Amino acid sequence: MPAATLLADLQRRGLRIRAQGDALIVEPRSALTDELRLLIRANKPQLLQALAQLPADLDRRIRAMARRWQFTHAELGDVLARARLDPVGWMRAVALDERREQEFHQRGLLPSADA
Numbered sequence: 001m002p003a004a005t006l007l008a009d010l011q012r013r014g015l016r017i018r019a020q021g022d023a024l025i026v027e028p029r030s031a032l033t034d035e036l037r038l039l040i041r042a043n044k045p046q047l048l049q050a051l052a053q054l055p056a057d058l059d060r061r062i063r064a065m066a067r068r069w070q071f072t073h074a075e076l077g078d079v080l081a082r083a084r085l086d087p088v089g090w091m092r093a094v095a096l097d098e099r100r101e102q103e104f105h106q107r108g109l110l111p112s113a114d115a
Contacts, residue, residue: 003050006043007088010036016086019051051087058087061094068101 001009010017010026013036017026024040024047026032032040040047062083066076083090104110 003046011088019048065097
């Protein structure tokens with residue numbers, strides 16, 4: 001299973017996962033089953049790599065979203081701090097925002113980026 005798919009599956013199950021050095025922190029621990037623990041352990045290197053790759057792309061996409069919605073500097077700082085705590089959740093939120101923006105452009109509700 002690709003790491004991105006596993007991360008999304010864990011999130012759908014109500015789990016948050018983050019890297020802390022070479023360790024994976026999964027919360028809430030009470031929601032972890034033995035099966036999930038084995039799956040996470042078996043995919044640990046791929047999960048660590050996927051989590052390490054998220055921040056640069058996530059930062060860029062959040063900044064673009066902040067420009068679209070005219071976030072204040074304080075709001076942007078707050079969102080970036082929250083994104084570091086739950087990068088997978090924020091990747092999904094940003095992806096949803098990007099899809100909605102595209103739909104608005106297609107419907108003519110927003111000016112095109114070329115204008």
